[in-house]
Amino acid sequence: MSQPVALTAFFVTQTLRGLSRDGRTVIASVHQPSSEVFELFDQLYLLSEGKTIYFGQASEAYEFFAQAGFPCPALRNPSDHFLRCINSDFDKVKATLKGSMKLRFEASDDPLEKITTTEAIRTLINFYRTSHQCYAAKEKVDEISKVRGTVLDSGGSQASFLMQSYTLTKRSFVNMSRDFGYYWLRLLIYVVVTVCIGTIYLNIGTSYNSILARGACASFVFGFVTFMSIGGFPSFVEDMKVFQRERLNGHYGVTAFVIGNTLSAMPFLIMITFISGTICYFMVRLHPGFEHYMFFVLCLYASVTVVESLMMAIASIVPNFLMGIITGAGIQGIFMLVSGYFRLPNDIPKPVWRYPMSYISFHFWALQGQYQNDLKGLLFDNQPPELPKIPGEYILENVFQIDVGRSKWIDLSVIFSMIIIYRIIFFLMIKISEDVTPWIRGLVARRRMQQKNGTQNTMVAPSLLQSPSLRNYVANRANGRGKR
Structure with a gap:
């Protein structure tokens, strides 16, 4: 070890020794x-x-x-x-x-x-x-283990709940704006994909062939386009790592973190879905009218946000990048299967797949609402053309098997409620991880220590009994307990 390095090591250790004299415990x-x-x-x-x-x-x-x-x-x-x-x-x-x-x-x-x-x-x-060093250490451990109800003061934050939420929202917003791959690259990909959709279904019209084409377009937009949101999972895992480190120091609560994460992502998701949704809507020439346009982009925003919320809930329990993406992709794949496009709602097997899987799939509600938003009120050419035109309501009921008595806004509200539900699940997963997991690990560790101590006592006792110093030590301990 060179002299400057030796001096530096001595100085650092001396500084740590000084800190320990102020009541701190320093482990090196x-x-x-x-x-x-x-x-x-x-x-x-x-x-x-x-x-x-x-x-x-x-x-x-x-x-x-x-x-x-x-x-x-x-x-x-x-x-x-x-x-x-x-x-x-x-x-x-x-x-x-x-x-x-x-x-x-x-x-x-x-x-x-x-x-x-x-x-x-x-x-x-x-x-x-x-x-005697071993016995002294065991006595100290037993003494510490008997202390109950001690709450360690980790410092924590003196900021109010609103200040914690505001600070976390601001920090997360800044981090997202600087992350090119998380939102800006996604925006570019969304724009490219929706332009491709717009050119394939360009000015789709109301011909007989456009009936199924409109259904396919909606299925792709609310199925595969929203599927791309799982790409943000690595960023979610990194956010969870930062949260876990700061949470141990008591800087903020779980509720403030969930609120900050939700609010910070909202502007980016609105921008992505409204830009890409607008391109798709006007290139395809879906049902004209401001109300129909707003429903389309709002439904797209809600669907993308549901996927984000789902992936955040997965990130709280699956910290591995690959396993998390596979899990999220598998769940969405199942949801798309029961959405009502690949198999019509009435044809889906009722046990499990129809009830409850189709009802917990946001794809099902998104397609139900968008089909009504796009087809209801339109008239389509028949085949052959000389036959009367086909009302959109007839197509909804007899082709796509949709209940036209239920408002499309109810379908949209169900998707927004799923956002809240997934965020609550995200919150509960964090709380369970904080409260239950350490308890289980502690229980397992205590059992292992008991088994280990029992084994050591059985192995050491015969040789220890031959030691006069140990016999005196045990006798003194027994006399001391008797006096108490």
Whole structure:
């Protein structure tokens, strides 16, 4: 270690030591510290392959290793000696040198020259289990575990709920505006796709062949166009990672996060759907009229927002990019199957698929509403042309099997209610993850610790009973409990 690096390490450790004197607990993971740096630590915890070698006062570690049969040689840094005793890589290096370079190692009084590091580790582990450091650590753990109702103060935020929501909305809005791939590239793709739709169904008219063409156009717009919204899932996962880190520090609540995420995405989704929806509507020449135009773009906005809300709910429980996208795509694929286009509503098998799957599919309600919005009030040419024209209401009832007695605005309101439902599910998933998951992990960890302690007690007890110091220790503990 060069001198500037050594000085920097000493300065950093000395600063951390000063912080610990102000009532803070500082935990540092270090590798091969200098003797000056090592002397600054109060407690020392040595691990080897996940097993405890030593846990106690750093100043007592030197004597602990000496009593275990591994005294620190003169002129050797104690921390280097401890590392030498518990790192089995030294055995591999020595074996390699002896085998390839035919080196001869001079005899010494170091016990590690006579046994392997693996044997030394096993000896140290067993010695630690019978040491007073181990019993002191267990007593401290038992003392801490008996404390109930203590609430750790993580600092938290002094801002009001409205300020938290405003700040999160503003920050999320800025992040989204700077993320080219999340919204701006999506806007470009949406525009390109809707231009393609507009050129394929250009000025579709009211001929006999346009009846099914209008249905296909609506199915593609509200099926496959909204399907592209799953592309934002990686950004949702990153938002969840930031939220989890900041939530642990108590900076804001779950409700403020959900509200901020919802409000910040709203302007971008409105812009994307209104621009692309306007292009598609006027190029295809769907049912003319401002009311019909507004319904079309509002229905498209609601459908895209439902997908965003669904993917956010998935992101709260599936943090993996690939698995989340596959899950979201699978759910939407099932929803499209029961939308009423690939199989007419009355022909969908009633158990499961008709009830309830078609009713929880937003594609079903979007197509029901758009079919009414586009066909109701129009007259289509018959085949042959000399026959009377076909009213749109007749097509809705007999071709697409739609209940014309239900208003299209009810269909739209159902989609908006799904947005709220998915956001509530998103909120509940976060709360469950915060409250239930740690409880389950704690329960599993406690059971494992109980099993481990039971195993250790069974293995160590016969050898411990032969120790006079342990018998005195147990007798003193029993007398102390009797006095209480």
